[in-house]
Every structure is written in structure tokens, then in C-alpha cells.
Amino acid sequence: MYVTGGGYHNYEAQEELLREKLSESLNLEWDRLIGLETYHHERQQRTFKIEPINRYHRVMDDFPETAWVQPTDELYIVTKTYDNLIPLAEAYGPESDAWHPVLWLNTYGNARVVGTAAGHNTDVMQDRVYIDFLVNGLKWALDK
Numbered sequence: 001m002y003v004t005g006g007g008y009h010n011y012e013a014q015e016e017l018l019r020e021k022l023s024e025s026l027n028l029e030w031d032r033l034i035g036l037e038t039y040h041h042e043r044q045q046r047t048f049k050i051e052p053i054n055r056y057h058r059v060m061d062d063f064p065e066t067a068w069v070q071p072t073d074e075l076y077i078v079t080k081t082y083d084n085l086i087p088l089a090e091a092y093g094p095e096s097d098a099w100h101p102v103l104w105l106n107t108y109g110n111a112r113v114v115g116t117a118a119g120h121n122t123d124v125m126q127d128r129v130y131i132d133f134l135v136n137g138l139k140w141a142l143d144k
Contacts, residue, residue, distance in 0.1 A: 034115050035085035035106030041074040041117075042095040048075060050102050050118070054088045059105065059114065059140045062132035063089065070130075071123035075100060078117075082106070103133060105140070112141040 031037045049067040052060060068089070075093045078100045089103040106113040114137035118124050125131075 031080070032082055033106070033108045033111075033113060035082050035104060035108075035113060036078050036101060036115070037080040038076040038078045038100075038117065041076045042093050044095065045072050045074050045120070047072050048091050050089045050091045052089045054086060057086070057088060057105070059103075059133065059136045060088055061136055063129060068129045070102075070118060071121070071127055073118055073120045073124050075102070076117040084108070105137075112143065114138065114141050 048070060050070050051067050052063050052065075054060065055063065055065070070091075075091055077093060077096045077098075081087070081101065084107045085101070086105040087101040087103075088105065089101070090099045091102050092099050100117070101115075102117050104115045106115060116130075116133065116137075118130060
């Protein structure tokens with residue numbers, strides 16, 4: 001996979017669908033494109049706090065100052081992050097006993113990639129914080 005430029009927004013639903021269809025070598029490139037490896041989520045869906053860790057990036061302009069209490073969702077367990085990944089916000093997983101990136105940026109070649117592990121249901125997708133993140137992220141990915 002070679003990317004010469006442009007923007008890409010990765011969201012949770014497409015991640016699962018594509019991973020099932022890709023070969024092992026393409027899965028590795030997919031992980032490099034999105035900036036991290038994650039293959040499963042914690043078992044229980046719940047409401048959890050997403051804490052900003054890079055609050056001052058322009059993609060986070062409309063993010064709450066302290067945390068976003070996300071509607072009921074699943075938390076993906078991140079097993080590896082790549083060097084170009086910029087974590088923007090993370091959440092603690094009680095089942096994995098670890099913090100995991102939920103919102104992030106990545107570069108892959110000349111491409112700008114925006115990623116989110118949030119968005120398993122319509123309550124999350126209709127939340128103003130989620131929508132603002134998507135809009136701000138797309139603007140950043142397209143260098144607008």
C-alpha cells in the first residue's frame with residue numbers, strides 16, 4: 001500500500017469489516033495506516049470517560065476540557081502503537097487494566113489519518129462531541 005497524500009478518516013465500524021477481508025501482509029499495512037493494532041474489545045459495553053491527552057491540537061478544539069463521558073460503547077484494546085501515532089484522547093479499560101487510545105492522528109507516507117475507536121452505536125454517533133471530532137478531524141486530514 002503506497003499513499004502519496006490526501007486525508008483518510010478511520011472509524012470503528014469499517015475497521016472490523018476490513019480486517020476480516022485482508023491478508024496478513026495487508027493487515028500489517030492497515031495497522032501502519034491507522035497507526036495502531038487492535039483486534040478485539042473489552043467484553044462489556046458501558047459508559048466510560050474519554051480523557052484528553054493532547055488537548056491543544058486543533059482537532060480537539062471542541063472537546064470538553066476535562067473528559068467526555070461517552071454514551072454506552074465498547075472499548076478497543078490497543079496492543080501496539082506505531083511511531084507516527086499522535087494520541088489525542090484515551091480511556092481506561094477495567095477488564096484490560098490499561099489505558100487505550102480512543103481518538104488519534106497518524107501519518108502514513110504523505111497522508112494524514114484521523115482515527116477513532118468510538119462509534120459502535122447511534123447514541124455515540126449522534127453525540128455532539130463525536131460529531132465535532134469527526135468534522136475537525138476531516139478538516140485536519142484534508143489540510144483545511
